[in-house]
Amino acid sequence: MFTNIVSHRAVALLCLAVFSIAAFAQGADKPFVPRAGMPARDVARLPAEPVMVNKMLELAKAGPGDVVVDLGSGDGRMVISAARHGARGIGVELNPDLVKLSRSTAEKEGVAARTRFVTQDMYDFDLNQASVITLFLDTKINMRLRPRILNLKPGTRVISNTFTMEDWRHDDTIRDETKSSCILNCVAFLWVVPAKVAGTWQLPQGELKLEQRFQMLTGNMNAGGRSVPVAGRIRGDQITIAAADTVEFTGRVAGTEMGGTIKINGVPHGWRAVRIGK
Ligand SMILES: C[S@@+](CC[C@H](N)C(=O)[O-])C[C@H]1O[C@@H](n2cnc3c(N)ncnc32)[C@H](O)[C@@H]1O
Numbered sequence: 001m002f003t004n005i006v007s008h009r010a011v012a013l014l015c016l017a018v019f020s021i022a023a024f025a026q027g028a029d030k031p032f033v034p035r036a037g038m039p040a041r042d043v044a045r046l047p048a049e050p051v052m053v054n055k056m057l058e059l060a061k062a063g064p065g066d067v068v069v070d071l072g073s074g075d076g077r078m079v080i081s082a083a084r085h086g087a088r089g090i091g092v093e094l095n096p097d098l099v100k101l102s103r104s105t106a107e108k109e110g111v112a113a114r115t116r117f118v119t120q121d122m123y124d125f126d127l128n129q130a131s132v133i134t135l136f137l138d139t140k141i142n143m144r145l146r147p148r149i150l151n152l153k154p155g156t157r158v159i160s161n162t163f164t165m166e167d168w169r170h171d172d173t174i175r176d177e178t179k180s181s182c183i184l185n186c187v188a189f190l191w192v193v194p195a196k197v198a199g200t201w202q203l204p205q206g207e208l209k210l211e212q213r214f215q216m217l218t219g220n221m222n223a224g225g226r227s228v229p230v231a232g233r234i235r236g237d238q239i240t241i242a243a244a245d246t247v248e249f250t251g252r253v254a255g256t257e258m259g260g261t262i263k264i265n266g267v268p269h270g271w272r273a274v275r276i277g278k
Contacts, residue, residue, distance in 0.1 A: 032097040034075050041094055042122075043137045047074050048161050049185050053081045055174045056188045060132045060157045062087045069130035071122040071137065071145070076102025076115070078134050083111035087132070091117040092125045127152055136161035136185075150214075154195035154253070155236030161188050168214045171235055191215075194234040195253040201273035208241075208273060217241060 034045060048056070056078070062068050068082035073091025075098055082089040083106070093099050099117045106115040118125070127133060127148060133156065135142060142165050149158055150168075162184050164170070170189035179186045198212040206223025208230070217232035221243045232241030232249070239258060241249040249271055251260020259272035 032101055034098060034101065042141055043072060045074055045095075045098070046136070046185065047077060048136050049176065050077070051176050051178065052161055052185055052188060053077055055176065056134055056159045056161060057082055057085055059172060059174045059188060059190045060134070060159050062132050062157075066131045067129055068132040068134060069125070069127065070134045071125065072135070073102060073117065074098055074136075076105055076117060078136075079115050079117070080106050080109055080111055082132070082134075083114040084109070087114070089115045090129070091115070092120050092122045093117065094119065094121060131156060133158045134161075135159070135163070137163060139163045139166065142166075149191075149193060152193045154193050156193040158191045158193070159188055160191075161185060164189060165191060169216075171215065192236045195237045195239075197234060197239065197253055197258070198278070199275055200277040201258070202276045203271060203273045205271075207276075210241075221247075 057068070060066075060068070062082050062085050064086035066082070066087040068079065068087045068089045070078040070089070070091050073079055073093040076091050079089035079091040079102065091099070091102050093102070096119045099119045102117045103112070106112045106117070123144075130152070133149070135145070135158065137160070142160055142163050146165050146168065149156070168191060171192050172190040174188050175182060176186040192215070194212070194215040196212065197210050197217065199210060201208040201210065206221060208219065208221050210217050210219040210230075212234070215234050217230070217234060217239075219230050221228045221230050228243045230241050230243040232239060234240075234253070237253045239249070239251055239253055239260075243249075246265050248263045249260065251258055251271065256275040257272070259270070261268050262271040
């Protein structure tokens with residue numbers, strides 16, 4: 001009798017074990033389905049609307065030769081779309097399930113060779129390899145990333161879905177025109193990392209002193225014993241400065257040198273300047 005009970009129990013336990021293993025195996029096979037609003041450490045998951053993915057990549061003019069890094073890449077849609085535009089894409093995402101899903105979608109879409117997904121905290125990721133950075137985070141996180149972004153190579157483009165960089169005004173913006181009112185996921189901003197040009201520059205004609213606040217420039221041109229206020233703008237390494245109403249410098253900055261074309265009363269000449277002080 002006792003042996004009978006024991007053997008029944010053993011069979012029951014065995015059945016339970018087999019059932020549990022089968023159930024576990026089935027759970028493991030079940031595809032991971034990401035949910036909007038899924039909690040995450042710094043910002044909850046909310047995927048960019050497909051129209052915004054395209055508009056953001058257009059705003060960045062992302063294409064072959066670019067490395068597009070999406071910080072907090074979610075299901076990988078931005079990176080995969082960048083690869084479809086001919087760029088190389090890197091997704092940085094804390095959630096390993098989303099990284100796994102991104103890799104398998106990239107495989108299915110035939111762009112796996114141009115994409116890479118890493119399970120990593122975005123704050124630890126080396127941004128120097130990016131020519132384009134896409135963000136759909138929040139203003140607080142943008143502001144935490146901002147000092148690092150401002151130290152990247154001039155010309156690096158940064159596009160943020162919805163959220164700004166506060167007093168660093170954007171260089172350009174796009175909006176999903178199909179939405180009559182827009183709060184979230186329907187507007188994006190572009191910043192182009194400006195070269196650092198604050199300081200004193202020597203030109204054959206005189207001395208140019210520049211102050212810089214992000215991409216905006218102010219200062220003075222001192223020539224022939226006169227000082228004329230100047231104002232300008234820098235987008236990546238492309239500089240434009242106006243002095244009085246009649247003089248406009250346009251050109252390119254390369255480290256401690258810059259130069260290009262100066263128009264005086266509409267007549268073009270060449271100009272070149274060398275930095276002589278910070
Ligand atoms: C609003 S979603 C944006 C997803 C994607 N970029 C898009 O536009 O569809 C933000 C993503 O950031 C991820 N995330 C949050 N904090 C992170 C961190 N510190 N490092 C990496 N990823 C993070 C979340 O898991 C989530 O997938």
